Amino acid sequence: MSTPFYVSPQQAMADRAEYARKGIARGRSVVVLQYADGIVFVAENPSRALHKVSEIYDRIAFAAVGKYNEFENLRIGGVRYADLRGYTYARTDVTARGLANVYAQTLGTIFSSAAEKPYEVELIVAEVGEGPEDDQIYRLPHDGSIVDEHGSVAVGGNSDQIGSYLEQRHRDGMTLAEALKLAVESLSRDSNGGERTLTADQLEVAVLDRTRPQQRKFKRVLGRQLSRLLEEEGASAPSGDSSEESSGESSGGASSGEASASDSEE
Amino acid sequence: MEANTRSTGRLPAAFLTPGSSSFMDFLSEHAPEQLPGNRPLPPVKGAVEAPHGTTIVAVTFPGGVVLAGDRRATMGNMIAQRDIEKVFPADEYSAVGIAGTAGLAVEMVRLFQLELEHFEKVEGTQLSLEGKANRLSTMIRGNLGMAMQGLAVIPLFAGYDVDRGRGRIFSYDVTGGRSEEQGFAAVGSGSVFARGSLKKLHRDDLGERQAATAVVQALYDAADDDSATGGPDLVRRIYPVVTVITEDGFRRLTEEEVAEIARSVHDGRLQSPNGPQAPVL
Numbered sequence: 001m002s003t004p005f006y007v008s009p010q011q012a013m014a015d016r017a018e019y020a021r022k023g024i025a026r027g028r029s030v031v032v033l034q035y036a037d038g039i040v041f042v043a044e045n046p047s048r049a050l051h052k053v054s055e056i057y058d059r060i061a062f063a064a065v066g067k068y069n070e071f072e073n074l075r076i077g078g079v080r081y082a083d084l085r086g087y088t089y090a091r092t093d094v095t096a097r098g099l100a101n102v103y104a105q106t107l108g109t110i111f112s113s114a115a116e117k118p119y120e121v122e123l124i125v126a127e128v129g130e131g132p133e134d135d136q137i138y139r140l141p142h143d144g145s146i147v148d149e150h151g152s153v154a155v156g157g158n159s160d161q162i163g164s165y166l167e168q169r170h171r172d173g174m175t176l177a178e179a180l181k182l183a184v185e186s187l188s189r190d191s192n193g194g195e196r197t198l199t200a201d202q203l204e205v206a207v208l209d210r211t212r213p214q215q216r217k218f219k220r221v222l223g224r225q226l227s228r229l230l231e232e233e234g235a236s237a238p239s240g241d242s243s244e245e246s247s248g249e250s251s252g253g254a255s256s257g258e259a260s261a262s263d264s265e266e
Numbered sequence: 267m268e269a270n271t272r273s274t275g276r277l278p279a280a281f282l283t284p285g286s287s288s289f290m291d292f293l294s295e296h297a298p299e300q301l302p303g304n305r306p307l308p309p310v311k312g313a314v315e316a317p318h319g320t321t322i323v324a325v326t327f328p329g330g331v332v333l334a335g336d337r338r339a340t341m342g343n344m345i346a347q348r349d350i351e352k353v354f355p356a357d358e359y360s361a362v363g364i365a366g367t368a369g370l371a372v373e374m375v376r377l378f379q380l381e382l383e384h385f386e387k388v389e390g391t392q393l394s395l396e397g398k399a400n401r402l403s404t405m406i407r408g409n410l411g412m413a414m415q416g417l418a419v420i421p422l423f424a425g426y427d428v429d430r431g432r433g434r435i436f437s438y439d440v441t442g443g444r445s446e447e448q449g450f451a452a453v454g455s456g457s458v459f460a461r462g463s464l465k466k467l468h469r470d471d472l473g474e475r476q477a478a479t480a481v482v483q484a485l486y487d488a489a490d491d492d493s494a495t496g497g498p499d500l501v502r503r504i505y506p507v508v509t510v511i512t513e514d515g516f517r518r519l520t521e522e523e524v525a526e527i528a529r530s531v532h533d534g535r536l537q538s539p540n541g542p543q544a545p546v547l
Contacts, residue, residue, distance in 0.1 A: 055387050077281035079387050080292055087289075087380055088300065105275035106282075216383075 016111065016118045020142035023120025027065045029156035030124065031186055032149075033170060034135055035179035038128045038209040038217065042183035045204040053206045055218035057082040057094045059128050061208050065156035066121035066142075074103060074123065091215070096127030100138040100146055108144020118142055122155040128208035128217055132172065154186065162186045177232040180205065184230065200227045289384035290377065290405070302373050303408030313416040317346035319371060321456035321488045321495040322353065322363035324424045324435045325468060326449055327477040330512035331433025333424040334481040335363045336456070336489060337504050338496030348496060353507045355516045357382040360398055360425030361509050365454030367417040374405055374419055381405075395427040399436040399444055407442030422453045426511045433511060450480075456488030456495035463487035466544040475527075478508050478519060482527050483541055498528035 007015075030043040030052055041063050043052040053063045056078050064071035078099055086094045103123060111118045123140040139147040139155060152166035165186045174182070188198045205221040212219065221229065280296040290301065298304050317339040324333045335352040338345060346368075353363040354375045362378060364371035381401055386392050393401070402423055409419055423436040435447040450468045452460040463484040472480060482498070485506050489497030498505050505524040510517050519527075535541060 109276040
């Protein structure tokens with residue numbers, strides 16, 4: 001029997017942080033951008049079954065990178081928290097700030113508890129407001145801190161580089177097609193400076209669209225609509241933008257079922 | 267109730283336990299007192315006086331289903347409310363109309379809507395129409411204790427079956443027994459008259475607009491003979507709630523659309539007070 005080595009608390013926490021960060025950095029990134037009508041989530045994710053971006057509540061969505069089982073657990077916990085709160089009080093009383101706080105407490109407790117392994121996840125909780133100035137985006141790193149983000153944010157492997165790329169180019173009032181284009185550009189940059197081409201099949205895209213007539217503002221952008229938006233890159237921004245807006249309205253207004261049908265195809 | 271009333275503020279274990287996609291299951295584990303069926307009822311003598319909702323009717327047509335309800339709630343022989351709404355969207359492809367104790371019904375619908383939404387969010391896919399109908403069955407069964415004390419809630423569930431490509435109607439009894447109805451169905455105090463009316467009006471080849479007219483006729487007939495059912499109130503501009511569910515999803519007819527149907531039905535009744543005549547043979 002040997003006595004265990006003494007490890008200073010600083011060292012122990014640094015080791016845990018290192019462990020979590022390494023796990024997160026292995027995964028592909030997710031970027032979240034504000035655009036004129038809402039917030040767009042773009043993830044590089046070839047899987048159709050395992051989502052990195054999901055709906056939490058009417059105006060709130062969730063994006064995550066890291067270990068799937070861990071963030072999936074947190075996602076379901078968030079859905080339960082939001083639904084219970086909305087059922088107990090009212091639907092408008094469910095806020096991203098409240099949810100982010102609960103997530104932060106959960107991640108923080110797990111991170112500093114010696115009995116548990118730290119979660120290798122980084123989350124984004126975003127809420128779309130009535131106008132762009134009311135949008136809220138919170139980034140939740142593995143250790144339980146909360147970062148209030150504006151405009152654009154990236155998490156996951158290579159997030160520093162992607163984040164600074166986005167920060168330089170993102171501006172307020174972008175159209176969905178412009179924001180999507182910027183997001184895909186940023187994701188397709190390799191850490192060593194090279195460029196890859198990302199096709200619609202490799203992307204998971206969803207929006208919180210404040211112009212949607214339904215109460216639930218979350219919508220996945222899938223299949224044809226996504227390819228069309230990506231192709232609009234080449235076209236001049238104003239024309240591409242107007243055709244997108246009109247098509248968005250027709251799918252939302254005239255037949256609200258269509259939107260939901262594509263939601264449920266996921 | 268707060269998620270973090272206990273200990274450190276982190277999500278309690280029940281929130282992070284994988285497994286169930288049902289909000290009701292989660293509620294019964296984490297906050298059982300919030301489930302409508304779990305509240306103990308004090309012993310009472312006689313019936314409890316509470317507002318009751320009355321007649322709900324549904325009609326299928328090729329490509330969808332129409333679900334409609336009158337607007338009256340009664341308490342004994344009093345009209346408790348003349349503009350109550352008893353037909354609600356359950357999710358994108360289904361709707362539920364409820365007859366019986368109004369207060370309990372509204373709470374039950376809220377929980378049912380949440381149950382479907384919760385499943386959809388957790389699983390990433392919708393329940394099948396039969397699955398939804400069965401969940402409702404479970405909820406009605408949970409209310410049996412209250413029902414036996416006179417606070418029954420009887421729903422009529424209608425939806426578009428995306429897999430089969432047609433509208434379907436499910437009716438329930440007070441014990442939660444579920445049965446699928448063919449063509450048309452009605453529940454509530456005026457249901458006897460509404461069903462008789464629909465028997466003569468329903469055809470398999472009705473269009474959407476005709477189906478909407480047929481339910482308004484049926485509600486008119488129910489109101490004609492049942493004092494607890496309210497007919498279209500042209501003076502106050504209170505019209506039945508008429509909803510249509512098709513491949514395109516749930517849609518509630520606007521007030522103008524229903525007003526137009528109600529007026530034409532009313533005008534027809536000025537000529538023949540008993541409504542459209544069916545051939546004798």
